Amino acid sequence: MNFKTPDHNDLKYFKQLCGDRVFAGELIKEDYTHDEMKIYGTYMPDVVIEAETTEEVAEVLKYCNDYNIAVTPRGAGTGLCGGCTALYGGVLLSLIRMNRVLEIDRKNMTATVQAGLLLMDFIDLLTAEKLFYPPDPGEKSATLGGNVMTNAGGMRAVRYGVTRDYVKAMTAVLPGGEIIHTGGKLSKNSSGYCIRNILIGSEGTLAVVTEVILKILPRPEYGMTVLVPFGSIKKAVSVVADILSAGLNPTAVEFMQLEVLGLVREYLGKSFPDSNAPSYLLISIDAEDEETGWKRISKLSALLMDLGAEDVFYADTDERKESLWTPRGAFLEAIKSSSLEMDECDVVVPVGKVEEFVEFLSDLAELTPLRINYFGHAGDGNLHIYICYDGGDRAQWQNQCDEIMKKLYEKALEVGGQVSGEHGIGHAKVPYLKDFIEIPEFELMKKIKLSFDPKGILNPGKVIGNIEK
Numbered sequence: 001m002n003f004k005t006p007d008h009n010d011l012k013y014f015k016q017l018c019g020d021r022v023f024a025g026e027l028i029k030e031d032y033t034h035d036e037m038k039i040y041g042t043y044m045p046d047v048v049i050e051a052e053t054t055e056e057v058a059e060v061l062k063y064c065n066d067y068n069i070a071v072t073p074r075g076a077g078t079g080l081c082g083g084c085t086a087l088y089g090g091v092l093l094s095l096i097r098m099n100r101v102l103e104i105d106r107k108n109m110t111a112t113v114q115a116g117l118l119l120m121d122f123i124d125l126l127t128a129e130k131l132f133y134p135p136d137p138g139e140k141s142a143t144l145g146g147n148v149m150t151n152a153g154g155m156r157a158v159r160y161g162v163t164r165d166y167v168k169a170m171t172a173v174l175p176g177g178e179i180i181h182t183g184g185k186l187s188k189n190s191s192g193y194c195i196r197n198i199l200i201g202s203e204g205t206l207a208v209v210t211e212v213i214l215k216i217l218p219r220p221e222y223g224m225t226v227l228v229p230f231g232s233i234k235k236a237v238s239v240v241a242d243i244l245s246a247g248l249n250p251t252a253v254e255f256m257q258l259e260v261l262g263l264v265r266e267y268l269g270k271s272f273p274d275s276n277a278p279s280y281l282l283i284s285i286d287a288e289d290e291e292t293g294w295k296r297i298s299k300l301s302a303l304l305m306d307l308g309a310e311d312v313f314y315a316d317t318d319e320r321k322e323s324l325w326t327p328r329g330a331f332l333e334a335i336k337s338s339s340l341e342m343d344e345c346d347v348v349v350p351v352g353k354v355e356e357f358v359e360f361l362s363d364l365a366e367l368t369p370l371r372i373n374y375f376g377h378a379g380d381g382n383l384h385i386y387i388c389y390d391g392g393d394r395a396q397w398q399n400q401c402d403e404i405m406k407k408l409y410e411k412a413l414e415v416g417g418q419v420s421g422e423h424g425i426g427h428a429k430v431p432y433l434k435d436f437i438e439i440p441e442f443e444l445m446k447k448i449k450l451s452f453d454p455k456g457i458l459n460p461g462k463v464i465g466n467i468e469k
C-alpha cells in the first residue's frame with residue numbers, strides 16, 4: 001500500500017497543532033514500535049502524536065486523509081496481536097493523554113470517560129464510589145478505548161458479558177475528520193443501523209474513539225471464589241457444562257494446568273493455596289447478600305463433588321480471594337517471562353465444545369516436542385494457548401509452531417469456533433480470519449471498511465488485511 005511519508009512540512013503542521021506532544025526520529029520511544037507481542041514484529045512510526053482533545057484528533061485525521069498519510073490509533077499498547085503497530089509508518093496517534101473521567105451519572109448508571117483512561121484507574125474510582133464495571137480483562141493497564149476497540153472480555157464474561165455489553169455511546173472521529181456521537185444514555189434503541197456496534201471491536205480500522213459512555217452497576221454485596229482440584233485437565237473441563245446448566249449463575253469459571261501454576265510461583269514468588277492436583281477450576285459467585293452467596297456456594301460444592309472434584313477450597317475473605325486471583329491474573333506474564341519468545345492462540349469455541357477442544361489440545365501438547373502452556377475462560381469457551389520457544393533452532397521452532405497453530409485453528413473451525421475470543425485480529429491473525437468467515441460476509445467487511453475509510457489510511461493492514469480500493 002502506498003502512503004506518503006510525513007516530511008518536514010507535515011511535521012511543522014502537526015507541531016503547530018499539538019506542540020511538544022509531537023515526536024519524530026530519535027525522540028520516538030521504543031515502546032511505540034510494538035505491542036505486548038514483539039514476535040509479531042516491530043514497526044517504527046514516522047511521527048507520534050499524543051492527542052489531548054477530540055478536535056485535535058479530528059484535525060490530525062483530516063490532514064492525514066487529505067495527504068494520504070497512514071494513521072495508527074493506539075491506547076496503552078497492551079494488545080496481543082500487533083493491532084496498534086504502525087505497519088506502514090506514518091502517524092501513530094496515541095490517546096493515552098485523554099484520560100479523564102468526565103461524569104458519573106448515578107441516575108442513569110453511566111460513566112462518561114475519555115478513551116485513554118486506564119482500566120485500573122476507572123476500577124479504583126468506581127470501587128471508592130461502591131460502583132462496579134463488570135468487564136474484567138487481565139491487563140488493567142489497558143485503556144478503556146483499547147478495551148472497546150478490541151471488545152475486550154475477561155474473567156467475568158460468563159455472568160456479565162463483555163465490553164460490548166457496557167458501551168452505551170461513544171464519540172468517534174472518522175478518517176476524514178468528521179466527529180460523530182453514536183448511541184446515548186439509553187436502555188433500548190431501535191433507531192437505524194447501530195454504528196456503535198460496528199465500531200466496537202473494529203480495532204481502530206474504522207474510526208478513532210475519543211469518549212465513551214459506559215454502563216455501570218451497583219457493586220455486588222458479596223463475592224466468593226472456590227478453587228477446585230481435579231485429577232486431570234480433561235476431567236476439569238468435562239464438568240463445566242454441568243456447572244453452567246445448574247442455574248447457579250457463576251461469575252467466572254476458569255481452568256488451569258498445574259504447570260502454569262509452577263510458572264506463576266516462579267514469576268510472582270507466590271504460591272497457590274493448593275498445588276497438588278494436575279489441574280484446577282477457579283469459580284466465583286456474586287450475590288446480593290452473604291446468606292444467598294453461601295446457599296449457592298454450598299449447592300455448587302455438592303455438585304462439584306458429585307461430578308468428581310477432588311476437593312473444594314473456599315475463599316471468602318479479601319485476602320483469600322486475592323491469593324487466588326492475583327496469581328490467576330499473572331498467568332500470561334508468567335508464561336511470557338518463562339520463555340524466550342511465544343506465539344499465542346486465543347480461539348473461542350461453543351461452551352459445549354470446550355471439553356472436545358481441550359482433549360484435542362492436551363493430546364497435541366503431549367505429542368509435540370514444543371512446550372505448550374494453556375489456560376482459559378472455560379465458562380465462555382475462550383482458550384489461551386501459548387507455544388513457547390525455549391532455545392535451539394529458531395527456524396525449526398517457527399515451522400513446528402505454524403503447524404501446531406494450523407491444527408488448532410482447524411479444530412476450532414470444525415467445532416464451530418472463531419479465531420479470537422477477546423484479543424482481536426490485529427495483523428497477526430489476518431491469515432486465519434478468512435478461513436472462518438464466508439466470502440459474502442468477508443466482502444461485506446471490506447465494503448464497511450471502505451465506506452468508513454475510502455482512502456484506507458486508518459490502521460492499514462489490520463483485521464481484514466490489505467484491500468484494494
Ligand SMILES: Cc1cc2nc3c(=O)[nH]c(=O)nc-3n(C[C@H](O)[C@H](O)[C@H](O)COP(=O)(O)OP(=O)(O)OC[C@H]3O[C@@H](n4cnc5c(N)ncnc54)[C@H](O)[C@@H]3O)c2cc1C
Nearest residue numbers: 075076077078079083137138143145146147152153204209
Ligand atoms: C497480561 C495481559 C493480559 C491480558 N488479558 C486480557 C483479557 O483477559 N481479556 C482481553 O480481552 N484482553 C486481554 N489482554 C489484551 C489487551 O490488554 C486488550 O486487548 C486491551 O483491550 C488493549 O487495550 P490497549 O489500550 O492496550 O490497546 P492497544 O494495544 O493500544 O490497541 C489495541 C487495538 O485497539 C486500537 N485502539 C486503541 N485505542 C483506540 C482508540 N481510542 N480508537 C481507535 N482504536 C483504538 C488499536 O489501533 C489496536 O488495534 C491482555 C493483555 C496482557 C498483556
